[in-house]
Amino acid sequence: MIxxxxxxxxxxxxxxxxxxxxxxxxxxxxGALVFSAPAFSAAxxxxxxxKDCAAKAASGREMLCFGYVAGIVDxxxxxxxxxxxxxxxxxxxxxVWLKRNPDKLxxxxxxxxxxxxxxxxxxAPE
Numbered sequence: 001m002i003x004x005x006x007x008x009x010x011x012x013x014x015x016x017x018x019x020x021x022x023x024x025x026x027x028x029x030x031g032a033l034v035f036s037a038p039a040f041s042a043a044x045x046x047x048x049x050x051k052d053c054a055a056k057a058a059s060g061r062e063m064l065c066f067g068y069v070a071g072i073v074d075x076x077x078x079x080x081x082x083x084x085x086x087x088x089x090x091x092x093x094x095x096v097w098l099k100r101n102p103d104k105l106x107x108x109x110x111x112x113x114x115x116x117x118x119x120x121x122x123x124a125p126e
Contacts, residue, residue: 046112047105050098053091069094072113079114080123093120 049068055061069091073081081090097116098105104112 044109045105046098046107046109049094049109049112050105053095053098065094066091068109069113072110073117076114076117079117079121081117081121085121090117093117096120 049065052061052068053065055065066087070087073079073087073090094113094116097119098112101112101116104115107115
C-alpha cells in the first residue's frame with residue numbers, strides 16, 4: 001500500500017497544479033488578444049464608435065462606447081479633465097462631438113475621443 005501524502009505536500013501539489021493551469025489560461029487569453037488586436041483595431045473608425053454611442057441607452061453597444069471612452073479617460077495623461085467630472089459627462093461630450101464633426105469619422109476612435117474631450121474640457125492657460 002502506498003502511504004498517503006502528508007496534507008501539506010498534497011496542498012502544495014494542488015496549489016502548484018492550480019497556478020500552472022491559471023498561467024496557461026492567462027497565456028492563451030493574452031495570445032489571443034495580441035494576435036487579434038491589430039486586425040480588430042485597424043478596422044475601427046470613429047464611424048463605428050459613433051454607431052455604438054448612438055445606440056439605445058444602457059444597451060450592449062452603448063456600453064461598448066462607454067467602455068471605450070472610460071478607457072481613454074483612465075489612460076490619458078494629456079487631458080485636463082475636471083476633478084469632479086463623471087464618465088457620464090465625458091460620454092456626453094464625445095457623443096455631441098461625434099455628431100458635430102462628421103468629417104472626422106474616418107479617424108481612429110481614440111483620436112476622436114481625445115479631440116472631443118480636449119475641445120469640451122480645454123486646459124487652463126498657463
